[in-house]
Structure formats: C-alpha cells, structure tokens
Amino acid sequence: MQKKLVIVESPAKAKTIERFLGEGYTVLSSKGHIRDLKEKDFSIDLDNNYKPLYEVPAEKKELVANLKKASNKADVVWLATDEDREGEAIAWHLYEVLGLNEAKTRRIVFHEITKTAIQKAIENPRTINLNLVNAQQARRVLDRIVGFELSPILWKKIKPALSAGRVQSVTVRLVVEREREINNFKTEASYRVTALFNVTDTTGKNVELKSELNKRFATKEEARAFLEKCNGTDFVVEQIETKPTKQKPAPPFTTSTLQQEAARKFSFPVGLTMRIAQKLYEAGKITYMRTDSVNLSDLALSTAKQEIITIAGEKYHTFRQYHTKSKGAQEAHEAIRPTDINQHTIEGSQQEKKLYELIWKRTIASQMSDAELEKTVISIKISDCTEKFISTGETIKFDGFLKVYLESTDDEQEQKSKEMLPKLSVGQPLELLIAEAQERFTQHPPRYTEASLVRKLEELGIGRPSTYAPTISTILNREYVDKKEIENPPTAYDLLTLKNGKIKEVRKEDKATVDKGKLSPTSIGFVVNDFLIEHFPDIMDYNFTAKVETDFDEIAEGKIEWTKSIDQFYKKFHPNVTEALENTGKKTGERQLGIDPKSGKPVFVKIGRFGAIAQIGEKSSEEKPRFASLRSNQTLETITLEEALDLFKLPMDLGEFENEIMTVAVGRFGPYVRHGKVFVSLPKDEDPLEMTLEKAIQLIKDKRTADANRQIKSFPAEDIFILNGQFGAYIAHNGKNYKIPKGKTPADLSVEECLQIIGDCEKIKTQKTSGKRSPRKATTKK
DNA sequence: CAGTGAGCGAGCTTCCGCTTGACTT
Numbered sequence: 001m002q003k004k005l006v007i008v009e010s011p012a013k014a015k016t017i018e019r020f021l022g023e024g025y026t027v028l029s030s031k032g033h034i035r036d037l038k039e040k041d042f043s044i045d046l047d048n049n050y051k052p053l054y055e056v057p058a059e060k061k062e063l064v065a066n067l068k069k070a071s072n073k074a075d076v077v078w079l080a081t082d083e084d085r086e087g088e089a090i091a092w093h094l095y096e097v098l099g100l101n102e103a104k105t106r107r108i109v110f111h112e113i114t115k116t117a118i119q120k121a122i123e124n125p126r127t128i129n130l131n132l133v134n135a136q137q138a139r140r141v142l143d144r145i146v147g148f149e150l151s152p153i154l155w156k157k158i159k160p161a162l163s164a165g166r167v168q169s170v171t172v173r174l175v176v177e178r179e180r181e182i183n184n185f186k187t188e189a190s191y192r193v194t195a196l197f198n199v200t201d202t203t204g205k206n207v208e209l210k211s212e213l214n215k216r217f218a219t220k221e222e223a224r225a226f227l228e229k230c231n232g233t234d235f236v237v238e239q240i241e242t243k244p245t246k247q248k249p250a251p252p253f254t255t256s257t258l259q260q261e262a263a264r265k266f267s268f269p270v271g272l273t274m275r276i277a278q279k280l281y282e283a284g285k286i287t288y289m290r291t292d293s294v295n296l297s298d299l300a301l302s303t304a305k306q307e308i309i310t311i312a313g314e315k316y317h318t319f320r321q322y323h324t325k326s327k328g329a330q331e332a333h334e335a336i337r338p339t340d341i342n343q344h345t346i347e348g349s350q351q352e353k354k355l356y357e358l359i360w361k362r363t364i365a366s367q368m369s370d371a372e373l374e375k376t377v378i379s380i381k382i383s384d385c386t387e388k389f390i391s392t393g394e395t396i397k398f399d400g401f402l403k404v405y406l407e408s409t410d411d412e413q414e415q416k417s418k419e420m421l422p423k424l425s426v427g428q429p430l431e432l433l434i435a436e437a438q439e440r441f442t443q444h445p446p447r448y449t450e451a452s453l454v455r456k457l458e459e460l461g462i463g464r465p466s467t468y469a470p471t472i473s474t475i476l477n478r479e480y481v482d483k484k485e486i487e488n489p490p491t492a493y494d495l496l497t498l499k500n501g502k503i504k505e506v507r508k509e510d511k512a513t514v515d516k517g518k519l520s521p522t523s524i525g526f527v528v529n530d531f532l533i534e535h536f537p538d539i540m541d542y543n544f545t546a547k548v549e550t551d552f553d554e555i556a557e558g559k560i561e562w563t564k565s566i567d568q569f570y571k572k573f574h575p576n577v578t579e580a581l582e583n584t585g586k587k588t589g590e591r592q593l594g595i596d597p598k599s600g601k602p603v604f605v606k607i608g609r610f611g612a613i614a615q616i617g618e619k620s621s622e623e624k625p626r627f628a629s630l631r632s633n634q635t636l637e638t639i640t641l642e643e644a645l646d647l648f649k650l651p652m653d654l655g656e657f658e659n660e661i662m663t664v665a666v667g668r669f670g671p672y673v674r675h676g677k678v679f680v681s682l683p684k685d686e687d688p689l690e691m692t693l694e695k696a697i698q699l700i701k702d703k704r705t706a707d708a709n710r711q712i713k714s715f716p717a718e719d720i721f722i723l724n725g726q727f728g729a730y731i732a733h734n735g736k737n738y739k740i741p742k743g744k745t746p747a748d749l750s751v752e753e754c755l756q757i758i759g760d761c762e763k764i765k766t767q768k769t770s771g772k773r774s775p776r777k778a779t780t781k782k
Numbered sequence: 783c784a785g786t787g788a789g790c791g792a793g794c795t796t797c798c799g800c801t802t803g804a805c806t807t
Binding site for chain 1: 783796801802
C-alpha cells in the first residue's frame, strides 16, 4: 500500500485532518515557518541581487528532521499549508528543505476543515505557485531591510536597543499623533437644555415626558434668556413622527473584531484574548483564531440555521453571507466560530467559557433576522420661539438577532435612553415642570486602547491577524507607549434650573474619572517618532504598507520580478539611511523649560542614557549640571518648569528613626522611602514630595509585619527558610529558591525534607541542562 | 532592585509573519 504524508501548518489541524482521511495517511505539521533569514544577521546578499540567506533555526531542527524522515518514507507528499502568501512560502521551504521532487509532491489547499472539503482538495492538487512564493520573499526581505537598517540608526542617534519597523513605527505614530491632538485640544463650553413635562396621554392618564432642546447655547446669558422665555409660556405638541427602522446583526468574528469585542465586553487585553482563543482552538472548540475572513462554511451555515429554528423559530432565521471588506485580507481561513454550533456553552475556565459564549452568540446572531424597531420623535413647539423641544423614543417590534447578541460600541458618550414614549396627539398642550440648562464641555478625542488601535491598524491594512497582539506587546516593551491609568480631574459646571417660575443657578462638579488601559506615548516614543518622520517620511506614511502590497500583488501575478521591485525600493531608501547617519547629530528631544529661579541657570529636559531627564545648568559651564529622572507619568513634551524643578527636591531627608536617617526618593521602580538598608515603595497615590517622617515610619513598620508574615518556618542553622511568595510557598536556601512539590504542606516540612527537596531540584536542574545541550551540540556538528 | 547622565570602546541590541510550547518560587 502507498504511504501518504500530508503536511499542514498547525498540529491541531493535523489531528482533525488525520481523523477525516483515515488509513494510509500520516498528517504532520510544520508549526509555521521552518526556515527564515538568520536571526542576528542582515542575511540579504546585496551584491548578489538581494539573495536571501535562509537557515533552519535551532528550535526547528528536530521537527525538520522528523518531517524529513517521514517524507523519505512516503510515496506521496501533500503540502497542505494555508492558501495565502505565507502558506505558499512555507510549502516551498518544505519542498526545498525536505529535498522533495515534483513527481512525489502535491500542493493542496482548503479553507474549511470538513471531510468533503479535504477529500475534494486531495483530488485536485496543483504545483507550488512560485510567483506567490516570490511575493512572500519580497515581503520578508523588505521588512528585514527596513527593520535592520533603521534600528541601528536609532541606537546611534537616540538610545541603544531601540527598534523600528514597517508596522511598529506607524503604530507608534498613531498613538503619538492622537496624544498631540489631545494636547492641542481646546475644550468649548455650551449649554444643553432639557425639560420635563407633565402631559395627559390618549388614555387620559397623567404622565411625564423628557425632552431636549434642539439647540445648545454658547453662553450662560443666552441660556438664561431662553429659560426666562420658557417661564410661563405655552408648550404644544407640534408633530409626532414614527418610522420603522431595522438593525442588522454584526458579521461573524475575525481576529480583530474578536479582540475588540472581548475588550469592550470583558476588558480583556488583546494578548489575553488570543491566549484563551488558542486554548479553545487546541481543544477543538472553535475554528482557527487568526483569520481576516468573515466567511462561514456551508456546514456552519446549515447547522446555525437548524439551531436558530430550534431555539427561536423559523422567522428568526435569515441566511446571510458576509464578505470581507478589510484591506489586504487574504482569507485563508473561515471566520472564528464554534466548531459545534449545537454547543451553547463549554467546560473550562471562567475566561474560556465567557469567550466561547461570546463567539457562539456572535456566530448565531450573524445568521438571524434583522431586529425591527420603531422610532418615535415628538417635537414640542414653544410659543414665540424658533427652538423646539424634541423627545425621541424607540420600541422593539421584533427582536430578531437581539434575542441573542448585541455588539458593544466604543462610544464613550452616555447612551441616549431608548425608552418608549407615551401616546400623545398633535396640538395638545403640555405643562412644564422643570427646565434645566447645564453647561457641557466638548471632549478631546479618546486615547487608543489596545483593541481600538488594532481596529485602526486593520482599517489601514497594516499588520496581520497573527501580529496584532505581538505588535502591541512590542511597542509596550520598547517603552514607546505606556498603558497606564490617566486621571481626569473633576470638572466644575454651571447649572440653571427653572422650576416653579424661578430660575436658580448653582455650581456643580462632575466626579474625577480614571481612564484605564489607555495608550499614551512616552518621551522616547515622541522623540523616535519625530526622528523617523523627519528622515523617513515614506516609511512612516500610513499608506506605505498599502503601496507595497500592490507591488507584492504584481509579483504574485508574475508581472514583475521580486528582486526588481526590491531594488527599486532599496535604491531610494538606502541613501536616506546614509544621509541620516552622516548628517545628523544626536537626537535628544532637548527642550528648554525656563530658568531656575534659585541658581539663575537654564532648565532643560532631554533623553539621556537611561531615559528622560531634567537638567539644571549647562555642560560647558564651570559647575557641573544637576540631573534628575522624569517620573513615569511625565514626558518631555508636556512637563512644565515647575514640575521639573520639583524633581530636584528629591532625595529628601525626612528625619531620624531608630538612629537612622530616613529619606524619600524616586528610583527605577518608582518613589520609595529608605531607612538604613531597608527600602519601601510608596503606595501608588502617594506623592513623594508630601511624605513626612510619621508616614514613612508607618511604611517601615508595615513592611516589618509583612516580612514577618512572609516567613512560614525557618531553620537558621541550615540557612533554610520557608517563605510565602508571589506564586505560593517556596524554600529559600543559599541565595536560591526551590519549589515545594505538590501534596506537601509547607508548614509541616522538616529540615530533612527541605534538604531532600533542595537536593532533588539540583539534580533535575543539572539533568535538564545537560540533556538539552547534548542534542544541540550533536546537530551543530553535522 | 532602589545610582546612574566624563569619555572611550567592545559587544550587544533590531524586522514581520507563520506557528506552538516551556515556565514562572
């Protein structure tokens, strides 16, 4: 019997497919790319027409060896990698590295994992599309050129270990430009007028009606004048308009919409959403989670239909086929959906359950009928006024998909109440109970969240489903952007109230709010961004990716050679690199804030070796300048002279406690109090400049009790301590930490048992390290 | 882990897209 080998990208997919194919077939996976440009080397031969120098990375050697063994034994090898640029390239690398030949190799693709789809694919093989492979090589080489030529410029001109790239740098740009919009935003005040009426409805009952004026007033005087006009005048129902509207369900999830909705509904960071989705995928609960497609398989469409009819009835079902709108989508997979649509819930962690149910609801809702609504607008005429009061209401005539699921919105404005309005008739009078004119302020555009930034990237066609979450991690790890709580101070506003014929004015205050999980640029982020925009405007253009994608498409269609396309790019790009290296000095983002009133010396802020610093005095002067690091919530761009001068008040002596001096200062890990050799971090909301001796003593005392509780048991003679740590109890000995095996009660351990555990751990460690090293050495020898 | 920013130089850092583990005391 013939031996048949199928290679796919994902192990989970391999398992499923093996089940469908049955006897005679072995299905293995490549786990993504098996070969790439060398990790730490430019690896593009510029003297040899951009020839890429590929290597199998160390961690893939074993896997490749196993694939080679299997393919040598096989009579036929099907390369079933994804149907997109990257998938085609993986197939080609497999072909090359495994030493396959045309006679025994078949290239197949499928977009859904069903028995019929797979069998059909097996029956319709093709050969590897080298044009598509070359489009991928162009993509890969371009990204390497951009990343590995730009990053070193930043190391020289700004700070070591920074990075730049086609995707990450424009991502940072989005955050930087939004922050500047916010900084330049001028809030404007206006007066919003609302009214509460008493009215008799068509059944003769007395009811209340809320209404809002169709105009806002720019000044308090105008608002007051209007309320005076309202006082004692007549109000009449002028018009009642009802119109039916429809609401459509949202399409099934793609990676980016899943990330957005999990963020809105559960506040999940995008990385968490992906980790949970990966678990669900590996357990066979959902289809592939890195996709840009909204397409559902025929099987999914028909089971969804049955399910909807069972749970809600025939009229709730509407057959819908969705089409991807996002730029550069490659649609190698289905939308994200439950593999088994009959299953409404699953077993698993709370987070897994939540995410699964969200996916289930979204999938089901996407095949349900439109919701039918009726919108009612009542306009109220005010005697002798051109302005009108307007009441709007909405009622659901048929819930349709709303029975299951409603997509959330990012809109932070208060949701307008969608209540039912009373039945009234045109011409009837209303009695005004209260009218209020409230001062409102325009809001600056919102900072991006992880998820809203991903949405923007997708909109611009920048990045891919597999890179959205990692890109966010990169710009956070490089400290170009910060995810932190941003406090909005309380805002005071004026409120005019007309009641019982009198107008009263009060000053009120909205509570302070805290923005959580919002992204804002750091000082480094600002400086790197400005440098790149100045010298590499083409790369930093939001349309750069879209432009190169059209080149890649032409390569894929065989219209142009990939090396020619890269050459055109490089000939323009590289001179910019040389120019930036040769003709620019250090870029520090230096800014003079003013003069220090004490010394009369100038005060600067700039990027130093370890980040943003403030500086008093100049280097050239006789006296050395003084330096102080900026706090994590300050940036070069926004810090004021006063705030900068405050930084120099630290470290500050607080006084003595137990014959030791106490100081307060700000270190690498934030503000702290020091007492001799003991350090204690300040609580989050505590301002170091407000620190007193009393508060500092309390902090030290608190730390002492915490330390005492930390210790479960100790054998000082043997230098063994059983301590409570972040991840539970552990043993500390000779400067090292050891895990306590499961099933042991930490408090009951004896010295002997502890020594036993320490001995065992040491043994395992040496085994692990030697075991890992030997095969690697063996492979490198070959 | 709780500074640092004199200057020099060696040696290091870096991209995007595919994929899944190993692993926290």
